Amino acid sequence: GIQVEQSPPDLILQEGANSTLRCNFSDSVNNLQWFHQNPWGQLINLFYIPSGTKQNGRLSATTVATERYSLLYISSSQTTDSGVYFCAVGPTDKLIFGTGTRLQVFP
């Protein structure tokens, strides 16, 4: 099956800093999504991005499908950005979740 690895596994930032999270996957996919899981466990959709670049406020994402990786950029981080970031991929609507990046943002 498809393997999905995320890096770094843990990230500690001070408020205002920028960061880049990476997602590598082992096979071609038609579906790639980024999620933020808040401290209460709720998963929030960030991007549906099987290819190309998208931006939403302080967040942006880029997927290079031919090289099997995706990047999530967080600029001017805030304490509310804390939580776990997952990328999830799949050939279809079934998603395989990555290992996650745990982000802690301190004031």
Place this chain on the structure above:
Amino acid sequence: GAVVSQHPSRVICKSGTSVKIECRSLDFQATTMFWYRQFPKQSLMLMATSNEGSKATYEQGVEKDKFLINHASLTLSTLTVTSAHPEDSSFYICSASYDRNSDTQYFGPGTRLTVL
């Protein structure tokens, strides 16, 4: 839009009992719903995919007789953990998608199950 609810949010039960978890799409019709489990500090693992009106498709290694899934309507899917044991304690999360052509999934808030 695209709100998914789960009930209950947390449940504690004795070993050997059965627990039912409900997943509802509140403002859209979900032809497909997915059930995941997540152990502490780990990723989400897909358990099964359910389509309205048909039997669920279980992932390899998931016991279909232990985790009963019913998708009786376009807005409701249920997961019943039968004869629960402490190793079934986990965070169970459902998600739903609009239609078969939509790859975007919307997630419920999760149900934390603790089996004593």
